Amino acid sequence: MSRPAILQIGDIVHSQKEWSELGSFADLKVFKGSKSRAGFLKEIESGSYNDVVALYRSNESTTITGPFDAELISKLPSSLKYICHNGAGYDNIDVAACTSRNISVSSTPIAVNNATADIAIFLMLGALRRIHIPYSAIRSSKWRGNSQLGYDPQNKLLGILGMGGIGREVAARARAFGMKIQYYNRSRLSPELEQGAKYVSFEELIKTSDVLSLNCSLRKETVGIIGKKEFGMMKDGVIIVNTARGKLMDEEALVQALESGKVFSAGLDVYEKEPKVHQGLLDNPNVVLLPHIGTATKETQRNMELLVLENIESAVKKGILITQVSEQSSSGSIKL
Numbered sequence: 310m311s312r313p314a315i316l317q318i319g320d321i322v323h324s325q326k327e328w329s330e331l332g333s334f335a336d337l338k339v340f341k342g343s344k345s346r347a348g349f350l351k352e353i354e355s356g357s358y359n360d361v362v363a364l365y366r367s368n369e370s371t372t373i374t375g376p377f378d379a380e381l382i383s384k385l386p387s388s389l390k391y392i393c394h395n396g397a398g399y400d401n402i403d404v405a406a407c408t409s410r411n412i413s414v415s416s417t418p419i420a421v422n423n424a425t426a427d428i429a430i431f432l433m434l435g436a437l438r439r440i441h442i443p444y445s446a447i448r449s450s451k452w453r454g455n456s457q458l459g460y461d462p463q464n465k466l467l468g469i470l471g472m473g474g475i476g477r478e479v480a481a482r483a484r485a486f487g488m489k490i491q492y493y494n495r496s497r498l499s500p501e502l503e504q505g506a507k508y509v510s511f512e513e514l515i516k517t518s519d520v521l522s523l524n525c526s527l528r529k530e531t532v533g534i535i536g537k538k539e540f541g542m543m544k545d546g547v548i549i550v551n552t553a554r555g556k557l558m559d560e561e562a563l564v565q566a567l568e569s570g571k572v573f574s575a576g577l578d579v580y581e582k583e584p585k586v587h588q589g590l591l592d593n594p595n596v597v598l599l600p601h602i603g604t605a606t607k608e609t610q611r612n613m614e615l616l617v618l619e620n621i622e623s624a625v626k627k628g629i630l631i632t633q634v635s636e637q638s639s640s641g642s643i644k645l
């Protein structure tokens with residue numbers, strides 16, 4: 310029987326040794342052609358990947374191939390059974406199109422939790438203090454510049470929208486700051502996972518939170534989940550933190566809510582049209598901005614790569630993905 314092949318798209322930076330070790334049971338191929346969607350499609354058409362069973366891709370490699378949408382998925386070789394994605398968010402993969410082609414998809418949850426929750430807390434504290442103002446004043450020899458007093462996290466009500474892996478780590482950290490926690494999720498968590506957080510309706514979360522942290526995945530039904538109407542329902546002086554996905558929120562509506570003072574400040578790691586950032590956010594000193602660096606630590610990047618490689622090994626050797634995406638693992642609709 311011929312050996313299966315595994316295809317790498319994009320860079321593997323922190324676990325090259327472990328990638329090479331997959332060579333003990335499979336042929337390793339790396340997409341090196343003209344680094345574009347057209348170049349990738351050309352390589353597929355040439356037949357070079359006709360023995361590829363599993364592939365490695367990442368949120369970063371989307372800049373090379375474009376999204377794994379229905380069009381691209383329809384052109385993948387018929388040998389391909391597993392897409393092992395490096396990223397906790399996989400909104401750049403059309404999972405339904407994969408399922409209908411009997412392709413299983415994995416992502417990298419858990420590995421991302423700590424680093425992303427750390428950044429959410431960093432942004433929340435920064436937003437509570439409107440930290441950008443003193444932060445930039447000192448470097449332009451203005452000492453505190455136009456700084457005003459901020460707020461303590463203690464005794465504030467933190468609302469978490471999407472109490473998944475990252476949301477729960479945000480809650481754990483916020484408890485240490487003396488915050489009260491409430492959350493809304495697709496389904497209520499067990500008491501062990503809730504850790505005392507109060508489960509409330511979406512409407513109550515929006516209306517009563519002092520700080521709102523967006524931690525839910527981007528799906529068709531969550532695009533624009535926070536828009537003009539929701540900002541209108543919020544408490545005056547609310548603080549918004551978004552480390553999940555920019556498209557969850559109507560950025561224009563956020564800019565207006567910041568300008569009107571409805572929103573005291575915001576801490577953002579993600580944007581609607583990355584890498585483009587709304588000019589109204591760039592111009593507003595009350596906003597803390599980071600360029601999507603939630604998982605940008607050496608430990609987390611390595612752990613994410615390793616989890617992808619573990620998924621590949623398990624898939625090729627045993628036909629099982631370790632962290633298959635929930636749309637496929639819970640529906641049981643995929644037959645291999």
Ligand SMILES: NC(=O)c1ccc[n+]([C@@H]2O[C@H](COP(=O)([O-])OP(=O)(O)OC[C@H]3O[C@@H](n4cnc5c(N)ncnc54)[C@H](O)[C@@H]3O)[C@@H](O)[C@H]2O)c1
Binds near residue numbers: 399
């Ligand atoms: N800033 C970064 O660098 C960075 C890093 C990792 C992940 N992320 C983003 O954070 C998101 C969350 O990651 P995670 O690992 O915690 O994922 P997760 O799957 O563990 O949690 C997502 C949660 O969202 C909830 N959810 C989905 N649809 C919902 C809806 N309609 N209403 C309410 N809740 C809903 C789910 O029930 C789940 O609890 C990812 O999807 C990803 O886009 C960003």
